[in-house]
Amino acid sequence: MTAPTDALSQSRAARHNRAAWLVGLGLLLLILPRLIYPVLALDVLAWGLFAVAFDLLFGFAGLLSFGHAAFWGTSAYVTGYLLGHGQSVPVAMLAGTLSAGLLAVPIAFLSVRSAGIYFSMITLAFGQMLSFLALQWTDFTGGENGLQGFARPNFMGLDFSNATVRYYFCLALFGVGFYIAYRAIRSPFGETLKAVRDNEQRAQSIGYNPNRFKFTAFVISATLAGLAGSMNVFGHGVVSLDAVNWKTSGEVVMMTLLGGTTTLFGPVVGAGIVSLLQDRVTSSNLPTGIVTGLVFVLVVLFFRRGVVGTLQHWMRRK
Amino acid sequence: MTIATTRTTALQTVKLVKEFHGFRATNDVTLDIMEGEIHAIIGPNGAGKTTLFNLLSGFLKPTSGEVRLFGERIETLQPFQIVRRGLSRSFQISSVFPTMTVRENVLVALQSPSGLPFQFWTPLHKLEALGPQADAILADVGLADSYSRLAADLSHGEKRQLEIGISLTQNPKVLLLDEPTSGMGSEGIARVIELVRQVARGRTVVLVEHNMSVVSELTDRITVLQYGAVIASGKYDDVRRDPQVIEAYLGDEAHA
Numbered sequence: 001m002t003a004p005t006d007a008l009s010q011s012r013a014a015r016h017n018r019a020a021w022l023v024g025l026g027l028l029l030l031i032l033p034r035l036i037y038p039v040l041a042l043d044v045l046a047w048g049l050f051a052v053a054f055d056l057l058f059g060f061a062g063l064l065s066f067g068h069a070a071f072w073g074t075s076a077y078v079t080g081y082l083l084g085h086g087q088s089v090p091v092a093m094l095a096g097t098l099s100a101g102l103l104a105v106p107i108a109f110l111s112v113r114s115a116g117i118y119f120s121m122i123t124l125a126f127g128q129m130l131s132f133l134a135l136q137w138t139d140f141t142g143g144e145n146g147l148q149g150f151a152r153p154n155f156m157g158l159d160f161s162n163a164t165v166r167y168y169f170c171l172a173l174f175g176v177g178f179y180i181a182y183r184a185i186r187s188p189f190g191e192t193l194k195a196v197r198d199n200e201q202r203a204q205s206i207g208y209n210p211n212r213f214k215f216t217a218f219v220i221s222a223t224l225a226g227l228a229g230s231m232n233v234f235g236h237g238v239v240s241l242d243a244v245n246w247k248t249s250g251e252v253v254m255m256t257l258l259g260g261t262t263t264l265f266g267p268v269v270g271a272g273i274v275s276l277l278q279d280r281v282t283s284s285n286l287p288t289g290i291v292t293g294l295v296f297v298l299v300v301l302f303f304r305r306g307v308v309g310t311l312q313h314w315m316r317r318k
Numbered sequence: 319m320t321i322a323t324t325r326t327t328a329l330q331t332v333k334l335v336k337e338f339h340g341f342r343a344t345n346d347v348t349l350d351i352m353e354g355e356i357h358a359i360i361g362p363n364g365a366g367k368t369t370l371f372n373l374l375s376g377f378l379k380p381t382s383g384e385v386r387l388f389g390e391r392i393e394t395l396q397p398f399q400i401v402r403r404g405l406s407r408s409f410q411i412s413s414v415f416p417t418m419t420v421r422e423n424v425l426v427a428l429q430s431p432s433g434l435p436f437q438f439w440t441p442l443h444k445l446e447a448l449g450p451q452a453d454a455i456l457a458d459v460g461l462a463d464s465y466s467r468l469a470a471d472l473s474h475g476e477k478r479q480l481e482i483g484i485s486l487t488q489n490p491k492v493l494l495l496d497e498p499t500s501g502m503g504s505e506g507i508a509r510v511i512e513l514v515r516q517v518a519r520g521r522t523v524v525l526v527e528h529n530m531s532v533v534s535e536l537t538d539r540i541t542v543l544q545y546g547a548v549i550a551s552g553k554y555d556d557v558r559r560d561p562q563v564i565e566a567y568l569g570d571e572a573h574a
Contacts, residue, residue, distance in 0.1 A: 105573045186442045188429050191418075198415040204397040205375065205407050206488055207430040 013262050016185035017315070021265045021308075026179050029171060036276065043275045044268075049177045051267030052226035055167035056181050058253075059262035060190060061217040062197035063112070065251050066120045066151040067127025068225050069109070071100040073134065073244030077141050077227030080239035084150035089160060093173075093230040100226020101219055103130075108218035112211050115200075124246065131244040146240035163235075170231045177227050182264065184220055193217055254292075256294050258299050260306025326388070328353040328407070328492050328522040329374065334383035334393075335541035336369055336546075343369040344380070346544035351492075356514070356523045358533045358554075361428075361543035362566065367526045368410055370543065371496050375407045376400040387492065402431070406490035410497045410526070412477035420461055420480055423469050424452040429489035452487075459483040460511060475506040479513065486517060493517065495525040499532055511535055542566070 033039040049268045050072055053207070057063050079096030111122040134141045141147065150159040159165050184190055196210045203210055233239050242248060251274065259270025274292060281291045303310040329351040334346035343366045351357045359367050372378040373484055378396040385393040392400050414421050428448045456462045459479040461526060464472065469480060478498060485493055499507045507529065514523060514536055527533050533540060534554050541551040543561050550560045557563055 143369070153401070188442070190447070191422070191426045191442070194418065195415050200395075200418055201377070201417065202410065202413045204377075205401060205409075205413075206427040206484060207398045207401040209388055209396065211397045222561060 001151060010150055017312070018264070025268065029174070029270030033164050033167045036279075038167045038273065039235060042163065042167050042170055042231070043279075045167070045174045046232035046272035047236060047252070047255060047275055048228075048268035049174050049231065050176060050228035050252050051223055051271045052181050052264070053221045053228060054252045055256045055261055055264075055267045056224070056255060057221040060185055060197065061214050063214060063218070064117075064253070065123040065148055065218075065221075066118045066246070066253070067107075067123035067130075068222070069246065069248035070123075070127045070130040071104060071222040071225040072139050072229035072232070072252075073130065073231035074244040075100040075104050076233045076239045077134065077147065079230040080138060080147035080150060083233075084147060084153060085153075089152055089155050089169075089234060091167060093227070093234060096142045096230035096233070097223060097226040101223035101231065106218045108160075108222070112214035112218060115294065120224045124249070127244070127246055127249055131241075131246065132295050133250050141239075141241075144241065146238060148238040149236065152234060152237060152258045157317050160234075166235055170235060173227060173231060177224050178268075180220070181224060184217070185264065186240070189213070189216075199295060231270045254296050258296060258306055260309030260312075263306065263308040263312060266306050266308035270306065273307070320477060325352045327351065327386075328355075328388060329500055329524065330384075330386040330389075331370075331374070331436075332384040334370075334385065336366075336373055336378060337381045343546050344373060347383070347543075347548055348545070349541060349548065350525055351522060352539075353491075353522055354520070355538040356518050356525070356535040356536050356570070358541060359524065359526050360528070360530075360533060360540055365543040366546035367543055368496060371407065371494055371526060373495060375405060378561070389411070401490075402490055404491035405487040405494065406485040406487075406492075407494035408478075408485050408496055408498065410500065412474065412481055413481040414469040414477055414480050414484065416468070416471075418464050420469055420472070421452055421456065421465040422573045423480060424483055424487060424534045425449070425457050428452055428486045431488065455483050455486055458472065458486065458516065460509065475503075475509070476500070476503050478506075478510065482513060482517065490521065492522045492524065495523065495529065497526050499527065501530050507532060 003287055029045070032044065038257065050068070054068050057065055075096035078099040079092045082092035082095055107123070107126045111119055111126070135143060154160055158169060160169070192203070192208060193213050196208060196213050200210045229243065255270035255274050256267045257270070258273055259268065260266030277286055277292055277295060281288045299307065305313055326555065327350050329349070330348045331347050334344055334347040335342065347370060361372060366565060369378065372392070373380050376392065376395050376399070380393050383393070384391055387400070387403055387405055391401065392403060413418055415426065420502065425445055425448055428451055429445060453462065453465070456465055459482050460485065461476060464476060469477070478481055482495070482498065495514065499510050511532055514525070517523070537554060539552060540554050540557055541555060542549050542565045549566060550557045550563045
């Protein structure tokens with residue numbers, strides 16, 4: 001039979017394609033602090049991982065969360081709080097990440113029972129709840145003032161007052177987070193997730209419990225969003241109410257669509273474009289929201305698959 | 319043909335009722351489907367055939383009554399739990415995974431009983447271990463040459479073939495097929511008849527079917543539904559002579 005060998009060679013071509021993207025993007029991230037200032041590069045990393053986490057749920061499980069800021073923000077507050085109370089950087093970041101995953105357990109449990117717009121509304125509602133909580137619970141969050149002025153004690157000889165050092169520390173964490181997302185997608189688990197996304201009824205009738213897979217994807221996604229949130233706090237040294245704002249949830253949706261959903265690398269590219277754009281526009285006199293919104297509309301109109309999605313489509317056609 | 323051993327009941331319903339806002343879509347249905355038989359459920363549109371299928375496969379919960387699979391009550395179980403107990407179904411509207419290739423459709427279904435699905439530390443190429451099984455199923459349903467095509471790009475008939483292939487991955491003891499020939503030309507129908515015959519070996523098959531020539535050619539026994547209730551059940555030739563059935567459904571065809 002010739003079928004299996006053919007199928008294998010086809011997936012080998014796809015694997016080469018992925019490897020090329022991985023190497024290209026990896027090299028770019030390695031030299032990024034030389035191309036743009038390190039704190040902006042840190043933004044790209046944190047938002048990039050956030051968008052990858054979001055797309056794990058949106059692209060591969062078909063669930064559009066409008067409340068992912070809850071996980072990014074919770075982790076941000078926990079990380080900032082612990083750093084302000086004398087904890088080391090790894091402990092604070094780990095605790096932040098885990099708190100996001102823990103928060104996701106009840107939210108995922110309640111929300112994955114719904115689909116489509118209902119799922120989005122439920123996650124938005126939880127996101128808003130958390131946002132109000134952050135505003136009210138000033139002892140922990142600092143309310144309107146946020147958390148700032150906390151130390152980032154050096155760790156194993158790494159000088160965290162140096163933004164470039166912070167960048168490479170976060171790049172390692174980004175690598176870990178990205179690898180976890182990659183494994184979740186390129187595995188039997190990921191295939192099942194896609195099956196559930198494609199046709200839930202059919203997935204049930206071949207013995208899968210759809211809610212269990214959606215729940216697991218949600219918790220992994222939220223935990224990775226938490227890791228990204230703690231990276232952002234570590235990078236900037238401040239936590240503000242923006243971290244739990246619904247606009248943050250919206251921004252990650254935009255980045256993912258801009259870069260290309262289900263492309264794995266697209267969300268990182270999307271996060272990079274939005275971060276750079278916002279940086280440029282903020283330092284000019286142009287209104288930020290209108291410019292980024294315009295770029296978003298143009299990309300959605302002319303590159304429906306997003307930047308990376310469109311590039312991959314062209315490369316495949318050639 | 320005489321059968322030496324007493325045949326057991328594969329699938330059974332007892333006084334099965336499903337009400338939607340006071341409307342009885344399934345009305346006191348008691349059915350016995352024997353192990354190894356091919357059994358057709360027929361009836362005019364709206365007779366409750368698909369509702370009955372949904373009750374048997376767990377996609378709907380009955381208002382009252384029982385469903386038994388080899389004696390075990392299953393009417394309160396979820397669809398995926400019923401599949402694991404040996405009952406698999408296809409759908410009236412072709413139901414495949416459109417963004418995956420034909421082969422991936424079968425592979426993702428094959429991995430379900432294997433315990434792999436929750437392993438995200440397992441690289442995807444480990445799934446290749448299930449490859450020979452997948453290729454065998456694709457050959458069985460006549461899709462061996464289409465393995466690399468996207469399921470979304472298949473023709474209607476091919477989607478139906480793939481659907482049956484997906485159901486077969488569960489190696490079901492009882493297979494429910496909801497209108498396997500719907501929307502097909504005569505060539506496709508002949509192919510499906512052959513396919514159903516083939517998959518029925520060692521299995522119990524229940525099908526909903528409108529095409530009477532398919533029913534007469536394939537089935538051991540048929541059950542006629544009208545307004546959600548069973549009005550006749552038995553061998554095709556006996557049932558077609560039943561005046562109530564002629565009145566309700568077979569009409570012209572029985573006289574022809």
